[in-house]
Amino acid sequence: MNRTFAVNRLKLRRAPGVALLLFAAFSVCCSRRPSPAPPRLVDLSDVLKGRVVRIADGDTITLLDSINVQHRIRLQGIDAPESHQDFGTQSKKNLADMIFDKQVTAACDKTDQYGRQVCKIVLEDRDINLEQVKAGMAWHYKDYEREQSPEDRQLYAHAEDEARQARRGLWVDANPVEPSEFRGEDKREREAR
Numbered sequence: 478m479n480r481t482f483a484v485n486r487l488k489l490r491r492a493p494g495v496a497l498l499l500f501a502a503f504s505v506c507c508s509r510r511p512s513p514a515p516p517r518l519v520d521l522s523d524v525l526k527g528r529v530v531r532i533a534d535g536d537t538i539t540l541l542d543s544i545n546v547q548h549r550i551r552l553q554g555i556d557a558p559e560s561h562q563d564f565g566t567q568s569k570k571n572l573a574d575m576i577f578d579k580q581v582t583a584a585c586d587k588t589d590q591y592g593r594q595v596c597k598i599v600l601e602d603r604d605i606n607l608e609q610v611k612a613g614m615a616w617h618y619k620d621y622e623r624e625q626s627p628e629d630r631q632l633y634a635h636a637e638d639e640a641r642q643a644r645r646g647l648w649v650d651a652n653p654v655e656p657s658e659f660r661g662e663d664k665r666e667r668e669a670r
Contacts, residue, residue, distance in 0.1 A: 523594070525550075525583040529576045534560050535568025535614055536606075537593065538576070540583055550583055551593040552606045554625045554633050556656045557615040563654070564647040568614040571646075575608060576600055587624070597629075604629075610636040613646020616655055 525548055531539035533549075535557025540548045557572075558565040576598065585596035598605040609615040610633055617633035625633065641648045654662075 523585045525585060525594075525596070526580065527583075528578060528580055530578070532569055532573040532577055534558075534565060535572050535609060538572070538598070540581065548583070549591075549593040550585070550596045550598070551589050551591075552609065552615075553586075553595045553597050554618055554621065554629060555606050555609055555615040556618040556620075557609060558647060558653075559656055559659055562656065562659050563650065564614065567646065568609070571612050571614045572605070572609060576605055581605070595624075604632075607632055607636055611640060611645075613640040613643075613648045620657065 525540060525542055527540040527542040527548070529538050530541045530547070533539070536552040536555050538550050538552070540550055542548065557568040560566070560569065579600060582599045583594070583596035584599070585594040587595045589595050606615075607629075610617055617637040619634075622630045622633070640646060647653045
């Protein structure tokens with residue numbers, strides 16, 4: 478019995494040293510930071526291809542891809558009149574005339590607060606988003622212009638200026654209300670009721 482007590486006492490004295498050694502080894506092992514990921518050499522944007530099956534308004538569509546998955550898409554860089562706003566119907570019709578039931582490519586780089594992918598739509602090398610602005614059926618959405626390439630930013634701004642000067646589409650009205658402002662007024666009216 479004496480011998481068992483002595484062995485257990487010896488184990489207890491060594492235990493703190495073993496625990497300290499294990500703690501030190503664990504600390505060294507786990508304190509290393511992982512090396513940073515290598516830079517990506519490819520564009521991170523998603524590229525979708527498919528047929529346009531629905532036009533919700535002048536800047537929102539639904540695309541059906543090759544495996545029959547529907548994608549709700551918000552056109553990047555533009556803001557078209559709301560459906561119940563002046564020129565809302567014309568903007569939607571203009572977009573439908575260009576791409577409804579056609580195969581398009583959508584270069585998407587984010588998802589908006591409503592779960593829609595935000596994309597640049599291309600049909601036969603034509604930037605459809607830009608075409609909406611050129612036709613006077615949408616504003617260049619300056620609140621989000623930083624998400625565009627510098628080249629697109631300049632093209633869209635120039636297209637809006639040109640459409641405004643030519644009084645095309647919604648620019649026939651001397652002071653058209655921007656959709657973002659219209660949405661704010663509409664929301665305030667609903668809240669006042």
